[in-house]
Amino acid sequence: MFLKRNCKQVTRLVLEGEDRRLPWADRLAVRLHMHICAACPRFQQQVRLMREATLAWRHYSEEP
Amino acid sequence: MLSPSSAWPMISDDPARKNSPDLASQLEALRPQLLKFARLQLRNSAWAEDAVSETLLAAWERPQNFAASSQLKTWLIGILKHKLVDQIRRNCREMSTTSEDNEDVLDDLFDQTGHWIDAPQDWGQPEAVLRQVDFMRVLEACVEHLPGQQGRLFMMREWLELETDEICKELSISPTNLWVLLHRARMRLRDCLQLNWFSTPAVDPARSR
Numbered sequence: 001m002f003l004k005r006n007c008k009q010v011t012r013l014v015l016e017g018e019d020r021r022l023p024w025a026d027r028l029a030v031r032l033h034m035h036i037c038a039a040c041p042r043f044q045q046q047v048r049l050m051r052e053a054t055l056a057w058r059h060y061s062e063e064p
Numbered sequence: 065m066l067s068p069s070s071a072w073p074m075i076s077d078d079p080a081r082k083n084s085p086d087l088a089s090q091l092e093a094l095r096p097q098l099l100k101f102a103r104l105q106l107r108n109s110a111w112a113e114d115a116v117s118e119t120l121l122a123a124w125e126r127p128q129n130f131a132a133s134s135q136l137k138t139w140l141i142g143i144l145k146h147k148l149v150d151q152i153r154r155n156c157r158e159m160s161t162t163s164e165d166n167e168d169v170l171d172d173l174f175d176q177t178g179h180w181i182d183a184p185q186d187w188g189q190p191e192a193v194l195r196q197v198d199f200m201r202v203l204e205a206c207v208e209h210l211p212g213q214q215g216r217l218f219m220m221r222e223w224l225e226l227e228t229d230e231i232c233k234e235l236s237i238s239p240t241n242l243w244v245l246l247h248r249a250r251m252r253l254r255d256c257l258q259l260n261w262f263s264t265p266a267v268d269p270a271r272s273r
Contacts, residue, residue, distance in 0.1 A: 006178030008170060012247060019242070019243055042183070049187050049193065050250065
């Protein structure tokens with residue numbers, strides 16, 4: 001199954017997605033995995049929160 | 065040279081002759097903050113000191129570039145970012161990975177079949193967390209605790225806001241290598257935040273100032 005990924009693989013792809021555009025097959029595989037997994041969507045939320053937090057931290061560092 | 069006493073003789077060819085004693089003390093007061101970010105970026109005290117000195121000197125020599133409408137700190141951070149890129153170019157050969165950078169942090173979190181050993185926790189809504197100054201301090205401490213090269217790369221990406229291909233060029237590393245080190249850095253940050261922020265009781269009014 002070329003679209004089957006386990007949690008470890010999905011975790012890595014979610015993290016790498018912050019710094020590169022994933023190939024379409026990977027993006028689709030991640031999306032499919034999120035439908036059948038309870039843990040990985042929470043991880044994806046954590047990564048999203050970290051992205052917003054890093055942005056806020058950068059702004060905070062530049063302001064008086 | 066930034067102390068008011070030595071900088072104030074009115075020498076006619078001194079480009080900074082119109083600077084007020086006020087600017088000197090303001091620059092000096094912001095030095096520790098600049099140094100903190102320079103250290104976070106370069107992970108080397110000597111290089112960080114150089115970048116901050118160059119920043120303050122540039123500000124001192126060209127105060128006319130500082131638009132009165134903006135904030136002094138914002139202006140200085142902007143100069144510092146350029147000086148940090150200069151330092152990275154100058155010292156890139158000495159910026160390399162250590163064994164700590166090369167540890168695969170994902171291995172400990174998953175079982176043989178690639179399933180989570182401890183499922184990720186719900187961190188809640190970002191808005192609730194992001195307005196807490198203490199959370200920013202924890203995040204900063206977690207960035208500081210990244211292994212050296214991971215810390216530099218993370219800061220280049222998130223604080224200097226460089227594109228991945230620029231980072232690869234400056235440090236002569238392959239894109240694959242960069243992605244691996246960045247995903248490790250992000251995973252370490254996540255583990256650090258989990259341990260130092262989200263594992264403690266969430267409802268603590270004393271913390272939400």
